Amino acid sequence: MYRQTARTRILDAAEELFSGGGYDATPTARIAELAGVPKGLLFHYFPRKIDVLISLVDERTLVTEHDAEDAEDAVERGAAAAPGDAAGALSRLARRLPLHASPAMRRILFREADTHLSVRERLGRLNAEIITRARFALELAMLGGRGDAARLEAAAATFAAVLLYQESICQLTGHHIDPDAVAELIAHALG
Structure with a gap:
């Protein structure tokens, strides 16, 4: 349950940040901070920053x-x-x-x-x-x-x-x- 919730929070945070300032201007540390998760957990779900963008686009x-x-x-x-x-x-x-x-x-x-x-x-x-x-x-x-x-x-x-x-x-x-x-x-x- 926690993993699904954390993953969703990461995607929610990325959606907010990417739509505001753009993908290139958004550091992964800021995504993790807004999602309330350790940066390592972000990379557990999304090994590369581009994987966050791809998942957002494919899933949302x-x-x-x-x-x-x-x-x-x-x-x-x-x-x-x-x-x-x-x-x-x-x-x-x-x-x-x-x-x-x-x-x-x-x-x-x-x-x-x-x-x-x-x-x-x-x-x-x-x-x-x-x-x-x-x-x-x-x-x-x-x-x-x-x-x-x-x-x-x-x-x-x-x-x-x-x-x-x-x-x-x-x-x-x-x-x-x-x-x-x-x-x-x-x-x-x-x-």
């Missing part, structure tokens, strides 16, 4: 296969209940997609993606997963997709961008983007 921005299947089932049920309602299908996806990434984790993802390949790859996988789910929701809502594949892909990619990037945009500009409004715009554009 995860859309698991089980979660994705649940979201797909929910989208399929929702789209079946309202065929022709592409905006509703995307809105339901935004509410039900289990994108486990706090605003702090999203800041870490975007800040560290430029310098850490593992973070960039995870961000790419997240983006691809959301695009796949959005395209699936649109295809179901549009009864097989009335538009061409390229338009559906562009619509899905646009919606994925809103879901992933809205926290960064809000942090930079203070403006929150409403996924429901974007869903309406995309549905209108698709006809």
